[in-house]
Amino acid sequence: MFGRLLWRLLQGSRGRLIIALVALISGGAVISSLLNLDLDASRKLTREFRRFGANLVVTPQRGFAAPQSAAGASIPGSEIAGSGAPALMDQNAAMAGIEAARAPEFVAAAPFLYVTARSAGTDVVVAGAWLDEMPQIAPAWKIEGQGISARDDLAHCMIGHNVASQLHLAPGAALELDYMQRSVRLAIAGVVEAGGAEDNQVFVNLPVAQRLAALPGRIQLVEITAAGNARAISGYAARLAQALPGYQVRPIRQMAQAEGDLLARIQSLIVWMVALILALTALCVLATMSALAMERRNDVGLMKALGGSISRIVGLFLAEIGVLGAAGGIIGAAAGIALSRWMGQRVFHAPISARWEVFPLTIALMIGISLAAALPLRMLGKIKPAVILRGE
């Protein structure tokens, strides 16, 4: 009987209820599209920022101003080939510490040693690293020719775009590097175009640089790519710093800060907009419910006269409003996701994916707002059946 009554109630006041439903659908659509944009934009931004590569750098406690690393970080201790005293770390100890602090945020790590060597009478910065990790550490690199996929490949190197131009080199050519009395001859696997300092560098696997610098087992820094939002990465950095006493773990601040600031601004804007839309939707439903409560005074008076308890009667009306809220939430959420995809294409020129967690959230919000807006139904409890039956 409950379902039958509910259906009749919905049918009996469909004119008014359609107004409330339209308000709920509109509110639900805007809210779900904003939430979908928020969640997907966060994911997209995080992914976009990850495309810049490493976002943490581990150095010895002592650091120096220096040229830029593959990910744009300053390279402390890069004076190894110059006048300053080198600040070096033990490769095994540093990598073991990073491995020990491995967390879900960890994506990749690569140790670096820089040497300023000479080639064809020109100074070139030689970056020794684990080149097989470079797709994770510097994913934005464009490589002409081949990358180097094994860290024990000691016969090949990659050169920056400017080095290739300056020395008239191309993939397949040979490159000779001299440092102090040591020299090494390597075949060029690929030419790197990074749009930064890396275009001026030569990339070799770490043992080649260590042999050239006569610093076996020594490195200057470790670059780490971590996944997650700014807060997650900061947390991981803090845990890493605890696991690596005597080392300095720093976020590559510009990027993390920019990401964090942008996401915080977007989220704050969306939270305020969602709150505003919820309030407007509630007001609209409230107005409809007030009119409906007045309209149903007679029915409620009669139901009470027939022995209907107020909890049972109001429960019936609340169920009706709950159904309305759920319907508004379901239709609104579907419409909102379509809207966010359209907005993604039109406004951001990027596809926005449907985030399914938005569905239950929007439905719950719409049901909640409907029930909250059903406050005028409280007045039904005060109705005296005798007064209604007298026609007053």
Place this chain on the structure above:
Amino acid sequence: MPILVQIEALRKQFGSVSALDGVSLSISEGEWIAIMGPSGSGKTTLINIIGGLDTPTSGHAIVGGTDVARLDEAGLTRFRAEKIGFIFQQFHLVPYLSALENVMLAQYFHSSTDEAEARAALDRVGLAARAEHLPGKLSGGEQQRVAVARALINHPKLILADEPTGNLDEANEKTVIRLLRELHAEGHTILMVTHDAAIGALAGRRIELAHGRLAQVTATTL
């Protein structure tokens, strides 16, 4: 017959107006009582108090052993659901429920619904074929017959009818009176408010109210 309704010194004030002023009477089970009197004499107030729709200012209205004056809101609701069947002059059907659902609504508030029983009640008042119709599609007489079926469905101890034929044409009036006679013959206790002396004469006893007081009690022979 045992006493079903015992009214003692019942008073009801609406502000400075005294609707009932010390009414006392008793009604036995199976009686058909007609309450008569001019407008404003307190007829409807009396049956509203007996039916638990209103509360007295003072006095007692004991129905089936329950003093209605002592019941709280929830108690009155339960009392109405279990002990009283109402028939109103204005029919008072829920407009968006079918005839069948209007009858089942009373079952729903009483305990649980039984569609077959509700259909049988409508059949009894000659509306089996109109069970699925909304009140708006029924004539006044048909609506009142639905109200009679609704009043009967929970087998109440007492049927309270407030001007049950007041809005009906002659043919429908006869039908409703016939139904009330049948109910009385089956042993139902009926308390009926009416202005119509001819209908009042059908009751076993006529109680006349004037200015909120019992003016006259007349026994009639059916």
